[in-house]
Amino acid sequence: xxxxxxxxxxxxxxxxxxxxxxxxxxxxxxxxxxxxxxxxxxxxxxxxxxxxxxxxxxxxxxxxxxxxxxxxxxxxxxxxxxxxxxxxxxxxxxxxxxxxxxxxxxxxxxxxxxxxxxxxxxxxxxxxxxxxxxxxxxxxxxxxxxxxxxxxxxxxxxxxxxxxxxxxxxxxxxxxxxxxxxxxxxxxxxxxxxxxxxxxxxxxxxxxxxxxxxxxxxxxxxxxxxxxxxxxxxxxxxxxxxxxxxxxxxxxxxxxxxxxxxxxxxxxxxxxxxxxxxxxxxxxxxxxxxxxxxxxxxxxxxxxxxxxxxxxxxxxxxxxxxxxxxxxxxxxxxxxxxxxxxxxxxxxxxxxxxxxxxxxxxxxxxxxxxxxxxxxxxxxxxxxxxxxxxxxxxxxxxxxxxxxxxxxxxxxxxxxxxxxxxxxxxxxxxxxxxxxxxxxxxxxxxxxxxxxxxxxxxxxxxxxxxxxxxxxxxxxxxxxxxxxxxxxxxxxxxxxxxxxxxxxxxxxxxxxxxxxxxxxxxxxxxxxxxxxxxxxxxxxxxxxxxxxxxxxxxxxxxxxxxxxxxxxxxxxxxxxxxxxxxxxxxxxxxxxxxxxxxxxxxxxxxxxxxxxxxxxxxxxxxxxxxxxxxxxxxxxxxxxxxxxxxxxxxxxxxxxxxxxxxxxxxxxxxxxxxxxxxxxxxxxxxxxxxxxxxxxxxxxxxxxxxxxxxxxxxxxxxxxxxxxxxxxxxxxxxxxxxxxxxxxxxxxx
Numbered sequence: 043x044x045x046x047x048x049x050x051x052x053x054x055x056x057x058x059x060x061x062x063x064x065x066x067x068x069x070x071x072x073x074x075x076x077x078x079x080x081x082x083x084x085x086x087x088x089x090x091x092x093x094x095x096x097x098x099x100x101x102x103x104x105x106x107x108x109x110x111x112x113x114x115x116x117x118x119x120x121x122x123x124x125x126x127x128x129x130x131x132x133x134x135x136x137x138x139x140x141x142x143x144x145x146x147x148x149x150x151x152x153x154x155x156x157x158x159x160x161x162x163x164x165x166x167x168x169x170x171x172x173x174x175x176x177x178x179x180x181x182x183x184x185x186x187x188x189x190x191x192x193x194x195x196x197x198x199x200x201x202x203x204x205x206x207x208x209x210x211x212x213x214x215x216x217x218x219x220x221x222x223x224x225x226x227x228x229x230x231x232x233x234x235x236x237x238x239x240x241x242x243x244x245x246x247x248x249x250x251x252x253x254x255x256x257x258x259x260x261x262x263x264x265x266x267x268x269x270x271x272x273x274x275x276x277x278x279x280x281x282x283x284x285x286x287x288x289x290x291x292x293x294x295x296x297x298x299x300x301x302x303x304x305x306x307x308x309x310x311x312x313x314x315x316x317x318x319x320x321x322x323x324x325x326x327x328x329x330x331x332x333x334x335x336x337x338x339x340x341x342x343x344x345x346x347x348x349x350x351x352x353x354x355x356x357x358x359x360x361x362x363x364x365x366x367x368x369x370x371x372x373x374x375x376x377x378x379x380x381x382x383x384x385x386x387x388x389x390x391x392x393x394x395x396x397x398x399x400x401x402x403x404x405x406x407x408x409x410x411x412x413x414x415x416x417x418x419x420x421x422x423x424x425x426x427x428x429x430x431x432x433x434x435x436x437x438x439x440x441x442x443x444x445x446x447x448x449x450x451x452x453x454x455x456x457x458x459x460x461x462x463x464x465x466x467x468x469x470x471x472x473x474x475x476x477x478x479x480x481x482x483x484x485x486x487x488x489x490x491x492x493x494x495x496x497x498x499x500x501x502x503x504x505x506x507x508x509x510x511x512x513x514x515x516x517x518x519x520x521x522x523x524x525x526x527x528x529x530x531x532x533x534x535x536x537x538x539x540x541x542x543x544x545x546x547x548x549x550x551x552x553x554x555x556x557x558x559x560x561x562x563x564x565x566x567x568x569x570x571x572x573x574x575x576x577x578x579x580x581x582x583x584x585x586x587x588x589x590x591x592x593x594x595x596x597x598x599x600x601x602x603x604x605x606x607x608x609x610x611x612x613x614x615x616x617x618x619x620x621x622x623x624x625x626x627x628x629x630x631x632x633x634x635x636x637x638x639x640x641x642x643x644x645x646x647x648x649x650x651x652x653x654x655x656x657x658x659x660x661x662x663x664x665x666x667x668x669x670x671x672x673x674x675x676x677x678x679x680x681x682x683x684x685x686x687x688x689x690x691x692x693x694x695x696x697x698x699x700x701x702x703x704x705x706x707x708x709x710x711x712x713x714x715x716x717x718x719x720x721x722x723x724x725x726x727x728x729x730x731x732x733x734x735x736x737x738x739x740x741x742x743x744x745x746x747x748x749x750x751x752x753x754x755x756x757x758x759x760x761x762x763x764x765x766x767x768x769x770x771x772x773x774x775x776x777x778x779x780x781x782x783x784x785x786x787x788x789x790x791x
Contacts, residue, residue: 044349047356049090053097054359057366061780063106073099101363105782108364111156112203115147115179120209122148124174128157128320130225131168131218132242133233135250140167141202142175154362158204164211170219177206183729185546185579186758186774189425189493189586198783199367200323221246221318227457231464235471237478240269244442244474245450247271247319254573261424262488263481264413264431268442271319273328273374278447279315280332284308302340309336318454324370327358347382351375367783373419377412383503384411387510409435414502421491421499425586430487434480441477446470492588538763540642542666542673542698545583546754546774547575548728549735550602553675553700554589555666557640562593564664564675569605576606581613583759590614593639595631595664596621597677598656622662624652631662643667647690648683658703659683665693671764674718676702676709684714694718697769698762701725701744705736705753715747722771724760725753 064072076095079088115121129141140162144152158179167173182203184193197203218226225246232238239251247270249257260266287304312332319325331354338345355375358365365371390407394400413432420427428434453466491498504524508514514521540557547567552575555562561584567575584591591614596604598621611617620631635646648663649656656662661677674696679687680703687694699720702709704727723744727735736753744751750771752760757773775784 044352045086045090046093047352049093050097050356051352051359053094053099054101054363054366056098057101057105057363057782060782063109063782064102066106069099069102097359101359101366104363107154108156108198108201108203109782111152112181115204116181118179120176120178122174122176124172124214127167127169127171127173129167129169130222130246130248130250130320131166132225132248132250133229138162142173142206145172155201156204157200157202158206159202160206160208162208168218169222169225170217171213172215173211173213175211176209178209179204179206180730181205183755185548185575185728185754186779187546187579187583188759188774188778189582190579191582194783195367195781196369199364199369199371201364203783221320224318224454224457228454228467231453231460231467232471235467237471237474240474240478241450241467241470243269244271244275244446244470245318245454247322247325259481259485262426262428262485263434263438264420264428265434265438265481266424267373267377268438268477271315271322271325273324273331273378274443275447276312276315276319276325276328277332278443279451280308280312282448282451283311305336305339309333315451323362323365323368324374326361327354327365327371327374330354330357330361347386351378351382369423373423376419377416380412380415381408384408384415384506388506405440406436409439411506414505417502418499421496425492425582426488426490428484428487428489430484434484437480438477441473445473446477449473490585492586494588538765540640540668540764542762542764543583544700544724544726544754544760545580546758546760547579547726549704549731549733550575550605550728551597551677551700551704551726552576552580552606553726554584555642555673556587556589557642559589560640561589561591562595562639562644563591563610564595565597565603565677566594566606566610568602574606574609576609580606581609584613591617593617594619595662595675596623596628597661597675598622598658600658600678603677620662622649622652622656622660624654631664641668643669645693647693648679648687658708663687665696667696668764671698671769672696673698673700673762674720675700678703678709680706680708681711681714684709684711688713688717691717696720697722699723699749701736701740701753704733705740706733707737707739710740710743712743712747715744715749720749722750722752722762724762724771725751725755727753727755729755731755 072095076092076099079092079095123144124146125142125144127140128143129139138161139159141157141159144156144158146152158177160177182194182197182205184191184197186192186194194203225242225248228245229238229242232241235241239249239253239256242251243249249269252269257266260269284304284307287307291299291304309332313329316325316329334354334357335350338350358371388411390404394403394407409432413435417427420431449466449470453463453470456466457463508521540555543554543556545552545554545567550568551565552567553564555564563580567580569575591610594607594610594614594617596607596619598604607619611619618629619627620629622631630652631646632652633646633648633650637644643666645665646662647665649660653660658678658680659682661679661683663677663679664675666673666675672695674694676699684702694717696718697720699718699722701723705725725736736755741751752771752773754760757775759774759778761772761778763770763772772778
């Protein structure tokens with residue numbers, strides 16, 4: 043059984059890195075080969091290979107089924123669907139989008155379930171309502187950069203690969219579901235409490251009310267795992283009910299006392315809590331794991347912790363192979379594996395387990411192990427690590443897990459007694475205040491980690507291995523040598539001289555000119571409410587590449603080009619700012635200016651003078667060259683500005699042209715293209731943007747002039763590398779990180 047589980051898991055893992063899904067013909071051939079191997083029962087390796095092939099075929103078919111569902115809906119003009127509202131209505135939450143579960147398409151049931159998001163302008167919907175809709179679907183698309191968040195992968199992993207435009211809607215059943223009613227009832231008790239947002243997250247997994255500052259605080263102190271419905275919280279619900287049932291059993295005669303009934307009631311309570319948590323994937327995975335443990339316990343099966351973990355992983359992936367793409371899945375797996383590994387390889391001496399007063403030492407031991415062994419996920423998921431996570435977890439975890447969560451569970455159980463329930467919610471809020479008290483001081487321990495330091499994420503596991511085998515005592519010089527190698531490790535020096543990256547910021551512009559770890563950034567992306575492209579896309583990329591920005595150039599006043607300036611200035615206060623704006627804090631970016639930076643020559647071709655408000659035709663046009671290759675950065679210049687630039691025809695030629703105005707019909711005039719005569723044109727535009735940019739006519743015009751066209755809408759981040767005698771371009775989706783879930787890009791609307 044263990045060997046079969048390992049083979050099945052290994053067979054499903056290729057979904058993580060396949061550039062495209064295998065064809066049905068190939069999958070059929072692999073299935074036939076697996077059946078032929080199964081007949082060789084006397085050969086163990088044949089059976090293992092059979093399980094591995096079957097796991098791969100099953101996972102690939104599941105992924106292909108999801109892609110086919112998505113393609114079928116996205117290629118329809120309008121789809122008639124019946125949906126159930128999944129998103130919970132919360133008073134005070136800014137929820138312009140609703141999450142909907144598709145039940146039927148044109149009268150046919152949908153299995154497995156598929157979700158989509160859509161803007162909703164009508165009366166506020168609540169979870170559980172059913173509607174008949176006519177919807178125009180399109181695949182979910184997100185910006186994609188190195189070191190950034192892959193929204194498409196997240197959407198596919200959560201079976202939410204579509205967004206929709208609702209043409210018409212009619213409510214079939216207007217009654218809110220039971221989960222919405224329970225949340226509404228609980229919200230009445232906590233609406234005036236200071237930590238309402240955290241209580242809702244702990245009780246129901248609803249984090250819509252949590253501010254970005256609060257989320258950032260939890261990430262930077264290493265306790266973000268506490269603010270979700272984790273396996274620990276769900277297990278606490280089962281343990282709490284189990285304890286209450288055992289308490290009821292205590293005065294009963296011996297013949298009425300058994301261990302099975304408390305276990306079964308605790309398991310049933312766990313299922314109810316999973317339902318209250320919205321049956322989110324992490325909660326469902328915990329339910330599968332606890333159900334397996336219950337079956338083994340009731341049947342008296344004796345097995346190791348590693349075997350239980352192995353069977354749980356196999357069952358979870360068999361129930362939904364797409365889970366292999368989920369970061370939360372790997373977080374759960376690594377957390378449990380780390381606990382088992384820590385207790386087996388670095389256990390406390392036996393006398394620390396004898397008396398209750400050693401409990402603080404045992405707690406410190408657990409948290410130290412989790413801090414060291416979860417470093418790979420800290421590095422990989424958050425691109426950073428905090429050296430204060432140990433004290434933060436030592437303080438917050440026992441308060442949240444042993445006080446806040448039990449109080450919340452009791453408040454839910456006793457909601458039929460309003461006064462008592464309100465008191466319990468109030469006490470839970472007080473415990474959350476205690477848990478948060480030291481976090482602002484501990485936030486200073488956060489350190490950004492780039493790609494060059496990823497090898498240090500394994501240091502915790504290496505330390506445990508060295509301790510277990512006493513290598514630190516037997517081979518101290520060897521351990522020191524390994525440590526020094528890690529500290530002095532440097533990636534191979536890149537053979538390109540300089541590079542230009544068009545960062546995928548959606549609708550907007552951000553161009554990074556980099557050489558020797560230093561950079562000049564041209565434009566700063568858009569601003570949306572309380573966040574910006576600089577915060578969500580540009581800074582993560584800069585931290586990942588460990589690039590220091592020395593100069594910032596803002597092309598003109600429009601928000602999609604200047605929206606992130608304040609964020610960039612806060613992150614790089616030493617960087618100078620150039621713009622065509624008459625701002626006393628900005629250096630002028632006007633025609634005739636020249637300067638050298640890091641061996642590159644910068645020349646400003648336009649505008650002739652600074653202005654208080656710089657429009658499209660006042661964009662700062664900059665030509666960058668190294669003496670052999672050149673880049674022309676044009677902002678949002680339009681045809682009138684292009685005509686003025688033609689007066690400097692001799693200065694316009696460039697190897698690379700940043701397409702003016704995102705490929706709008708108002709720019710890229712034929713005379714301008716002939717004057718620049720670029721080898722390559724790159725456009726920064728959002729997929730499915732409201733302005734339908736780049737315009738098809740403009741793309742065709744570039745190709746008719748034998749100019750290679752690339753845009754961020756299809757490729758994500760675009761990187762141009764300039765060598766001594768050559769140059770090349772790489773797109774993130776096609777070349778740097780091709781994956782099968784980007785198949786949706788091939789669906790044209």
